[in-house]
Structure formats: structure tokens, C-alpha cells
Amino acid sequence: MKATIKLILITFFLHGFVTAFGNNNEFVVESILAEKPIKDTTKDTNGIKETAPIIKKKHNPKIATLRSAILPGLGQAYNREYWKIPIVYGALAIPTITFIYNNTWYKRTRDAYTIKVTNDTAHFGNIYPILQNIDPVALQTYRNQFRRDRDYSILWFAILWGLNVVDATVYGHLKDFDVSDNLSLHIEPTYNSTLSAPGLSFTFSFRNKQPILKPLPTAR
Template sequence: MNYKILGFIFFVLIAFNGYGQKKDKDKKEKAKDSIVTDLNTGSFIKSKRPYNPLAPSKAAFYSAIVPGLGQIYNHSYWKLPIIYGGMGAAGYFYVTNNKYYHNYRDAFKRRQAGYTDDPYYDLNGDGEGPDVTDSSLENGQDYYQSNRDLSLLIFIGIYALNIIDANVDAHLKQFNINKDLTLQPYLEETDFYSTPDMGVSLTFHF
């Protein structure tokens, strides 16, 4: 038995198997995705579900109320550590920089008022000061203020990205091409040699 006949039998079996798997599905069945096996490829695919136009808005609204709630709605649980980790780190640096900003600002104000009792005046306790000059206090105040403001911007940015991600992810999760993309074998006779040729057709439906 030559290889062409074996190939022909192989394609016939695939075609028979593929056509045997075609079933009419009711579009009103349950909204959740169910996992089915594509016997043509042996891979797992999600069955098509009705499109919900309000899902992206709901996901964005949930994430706006509680960061990460939209990701839970989309079943993207792996994103929660990223969201809370980023917001937590930004919040921590905001609080820390804000604390040092106020310490340097208060010390600088007391220096300008003529006092020498701030924590930075005599750091080493030798009775001689100031150990930190007025200009250093002013520079430190500006430095921590800039870092504090940057931390706040990062926190707000992650919060906004959390909302955008929930909205976009809800859109993308509703795309399903399992019925709009088909891969089927075919057998046809060539006009030139009058011999059967085997091939595979890939079809898109828009």
C-alpha cells in the first residue's frame, strides 16, 4: 500500500471525525463557558456563549469601587497580586516620603523662626550644631515632597489601569472563534493530471 493511499485514508478519517462532531447548539444555553474537547486537534476549547454588552461596563464599575473586583468578575484572579502589590508599594512610599517631608518642613520652619530645638540640629549630641544646615533641610523637604507626589501619581495610575484592564479584559473574554474558524481536509481531482490531490482548507467567517 503506497503512501498516497495511506494519506487518503488518513484525511478521510479526519473528515469523518470532524463532520461527526458538528452539532447545533442553542444560543440561549447557560451563559458560562463550558470546556469541550475538539477531537480534530485534541485541544480544549471554550464553547460559544451569548454576548453580554454590559459585561465591560460592569467590570469597570466594580474595579472603580474596589480595585481588583473587576478582575474577579472576569475570573482573572492572577492579576490581583499585581494590582494590590503595586498599589500597596505606592501607598507605602507615599506615607514614608510624606512623613519625612513634614519632618524636614517643620524643622526648617523652626530654624527660620530662630529655634534650635529641632531633631536635626544636634544629631550626634555633642552640643555643637547645626549638624544639618538650613539649606540641607530645605533640599530634603523638596526631595521628599517630589517623591511623595510621584508615589501618589503611581498609585492613581495603577488604580486607573486597574479599571481600564477590567473593561478591556471583559471585552476580549467574549471573543470566541471556535465556530468561525474551521480547518478541514479535502480531496479533489486536478485538471492537468486527472489524479486526486489531498489538501487542507482553512476557512474564516467574519
């Protein structure tokens, strides 16, 4: 009887040890896979080829930030949001066009104002035709206005470029969050002791996406 009990205890002990060891190895393997993708490798064992599991490479939002800072739309391409690229360049095209327009007319009004103020009759023919009959005071006002609008165009271009970087960064981080049906919203009644009034508590549960293992089919 005692020998039977000892045998049962030894069996449970060995089973627990093997289970713990196996789970630990599985945890280590999953941790390594989560940090670095494993390449497809094959081993030939007694004529049977075994394939190692592969994992999808983790999305890095820092790469999206850097790429969009270097070239607009490049971070969106890294995030696989290709439909945003035309929007990015369409938005940047607006301040670019206004800059060219205002800079062109700034130079025209500046030159016309300088020629008229200095009474440079030798270069009077260089004045843009529609500006020849405008007095210097009005030319000075137009010149300052076009210069101001040109500078605003540069500012808006920089702001839109920055928004392009922010968009790539934010959506790069969102790639790591689970957007499946497992997301949950909990609504619970609460009591506010400060206001001495009942209320509701809204709790959103988010979790990071787990690495997706994609085992390759074994080939004989």
C-alpha cells in the same frame, strides 16, 4: 393527473410554510435567550415534567469597569481572573509605601527647617535627631525633594488604579470573543498599485461567542 400535481404542490406549500414558521419561532426564542437568561421552569404534562432550556448569562464588561473603578481587583474577580488580584494590589502597594515614606520625611524636614529658620529655640528638641546638625539650606533641599517624591507617589497610584480599570475593561470585552480553533488567518497575495510592488494581505476572522444552551435533563 392534474389532481395529483395539485396535491403535490399543496404538500410542498404546506411543508415550506411549516418549516418557515418553525424556523422563525426558533430564531425568536434564540434571540430572547441571548438577551435574557431563562430561569429553570418545569411543567407537568400528563405526569411528565418538562424543563425549559437555560442559557449562561452574558458577560457585561461595563460591570467589570465599574467594579474595578470602585475597588481595585473587583473587576478582575468579575472576569474570573482571580490570579490578577494579588498583582493589582502588589502594584498599588509600591506607590502607597513610597508615599508614606516620603510624606514622613517631608514633615520631619519641613518642621526642622521652620524651627531653624525662625530660630525657635523652644522647639529645637522636636527636630528629628539626625536633622539637628544639618543647616537650613540643606534642610530646604531635602524638604522639597521629599515633597516632590510624595506627589509622584500619588500620581503613580492614580495611574496604576487606572490601568487596573483598563485591564478589567479590556478583558471584559474579550470574554465575548471566540478563542476556539475556529479563528482563522487568511494570507493572500496582493498588488500595491501605489508602490507598483507585490505584497501579502493578512486577514484575521473573529466572531462573537454564540449563546450556549444547556437543556436540563427531563425527569419523569
